[in-house]
């Protein structure tokens with residue numbers, strides 16, 4: 001099993017987000033960065049597939065600033081074999097630009113699986129995985145919550161608004177991973193030590209011109225201060241009145 | 251010509267409500283660009299393009315593409331069909347719904363047309379001939395405004411954020427045209443649909459969402475959440491991650507950063523503390539109600555109306571009151 005996993009360095013979801021001086025990106029001062037949480041599901045899945053197959057290679061690829069090497073070390077500490085950093089600072093907001101650079105790196109790699117997270121929790125672009133699949137001409141299943149692979153054939157469950165969809169596909173394929181697929185492992189001390197010696201290949205990303213231009217990044221409008229209607233069941237009539245007369249939802 | 255294509259969604263041969271929202275957003279762009287709105291309906295033969303009032307929402311033309319393999323969303327064929335229609339129609343912009351299938355479809359069409367895509371848009375317009383959109387990013391902690399410098403401009407709109415404006419329709423009933431579907435060999439084959447409970451609304455699209463958290467104490471008490479949803483009539487049940495992780499509720503109901511993002515008219519959070527990852531999924535709801543016994547719970551900071559109290563005391567009274575209010 002030869003598996004590529006695309007991982008993105010993103011701000012920790014607990015972090016306070018403030019627009020930076022340029023007005024189009026965040027102020028990174030004091031911000032802690034992590035591996036995109038959905039990408040952890042992708043890394044874990046790759047490791048389990050390699051373990052099950054008994055042999056193979058898991059390669060993590062990240063497009064981002066030099067600091068994205070730290071994100072890659074986390075994946076290497078979990079058990080990935082090597083990394084590729086496609087240098088880009090900042091990471092383009094245009095998902096198609098990112099997808100093209102990743103696809104150029106992945107092209108001709110002989111991958112059985114190329115795994116992505118469902119979405120990146122910074123830009124919420126929700127697109128890079130299926131775009132790479134299209135660019136590489138590979139079949140793609142998005143938002144996978146369950147996966148079985150047998151003799152080059154995959155069976156996956158994906159979540160849709162109607163319920164769960166069970167789909168079948170042939171490898172090689174691109175999958176985007178959703179919560180529920182597995183429980184990502186924590187890197188053990190031994191893994192963290194081993195990760196220091198694993199290779200990371202560093203090269204500039206091949207970026208085309210961006211055509212999705214960020215005009216501004218602003219804090220969301222404050223919600224008007226709410227109010228406590230009252231305590232216990234006694235407050236219910238007043239709440240219903242407000243829902244009916246003020247909010248007009250009843 | 252600066253025409254706009256609205257890519258609608260159908261289920262079981264009938265148009266889904268979100269289709270009207272897509273047409274509404276497309277109308278807004280067409281008005282800004284000075285063009286017409288074509289609504290594309292993709293489905294199996296017999297799909298009813300009149301099952302929702304596309305003309306009333308602003309469509310000038312309805313374009314229908316059918317194939318027996320299109321009863322259910324299927325990425326390869328749908329993407330080929332939409333891309334072919336965009337090429338045929340030479341549109342200035344294409345609007346999708348940011349639903350499960352729309353999120354899967356739009357990026358594939360973007361690659362086929364080699365244009366960028368703005369996803370999950372909550373506000374859009376035209377400035378100096380270019381499409382500009384606002385989208386929540388960083389789990390709703392910031393709003394990003396983007397301009398699309400490519401033709402066509404591809405956007406997907408968040409469900410429930412473009413309510414149909416009455417009287418926005420064109421002069422007459424839209425004309426209907428049939429076009430050929432592009433069938434492609436489906437490389438991903440849908441084997442089975444494990445449908446959610448019959449008739450239940452999806453939390454991401456329901457106009458009202460009633461969510462329960464760990465404060466509900468156990469799965470056996472969620473009938474109270476279900477009853478309140480039922481009392482409203484048009485509400486879906488949601489849940490916090492804590493109760494999904496505990497196995498009390500299915501993941502499909504989870505609201506938040508690792509669950510669904512919802513923008514209903516009314517969101518009721520019962521026994522939910524209001525962690526930042528939960529807020530990420532529901533802070534754009536129009537009205538938020540919180541019921542929690544801890545007056546310092548963070549959920550009260552975003553709630554328009556709060557009741558401090560025990561869910562097991564407040565819910566029965568609220569169910570009763572909503573039933574009465576709705577009965578007249």
Ligand SMILES: Cc1cc2nc3c(=O)[nH]c(=O)nc-3n(C[C@H](O)[C@H](O)[C@H](O)COP(=O)(O)OP(=O)(O)OC[C@H]3O[C@@H](n4cnc5c(N)ncnc54)[C@H](O)[C@@H]3O)c2cc1C
Pocket residue numbers: 013037462463464465466489490491492493504505506507508509510520521522523524525526527528531541542543544547559560561562
């Ligand atoms: C990477 C990451 C992603 C996450 N994604 C999500 C996500 O998508 N969605 C999500 O919801 N969470 C998510 N979380 C988890 C989140 O941080 C919280 O842990 C979770 O939302 C808490 O759920 P809760 O509010 O139900 O439980 P709690 O925080 O335990 O709150 C229970 C609340 O119920 C109240 N209560 C107790 N008894 C009663 C009673 N009888 N009547 C009324 N009120 C009562 C309490 O006062 C308390 O406020 C994520 C966390 C991480 C780290």
Ligand SMILES: Nc1ncnc2c1ncn2[C@@H]1O[C@H](COP(=O)(O)O)[C@@H](O)[C@H]1O
Pocket residue numbers: 006007008009036038039061062063064091095098115116117118119120121123124125126127128129
């Ligand atoms: N800069 C990046 N480097 C590596 N992988 C990325 C990058 N951006 C996005 N991805 C991958 O694409 C997925 C979806 O991201 P997005 O489309 O930005 O929401 C992520 O979960 C990653 O797997």
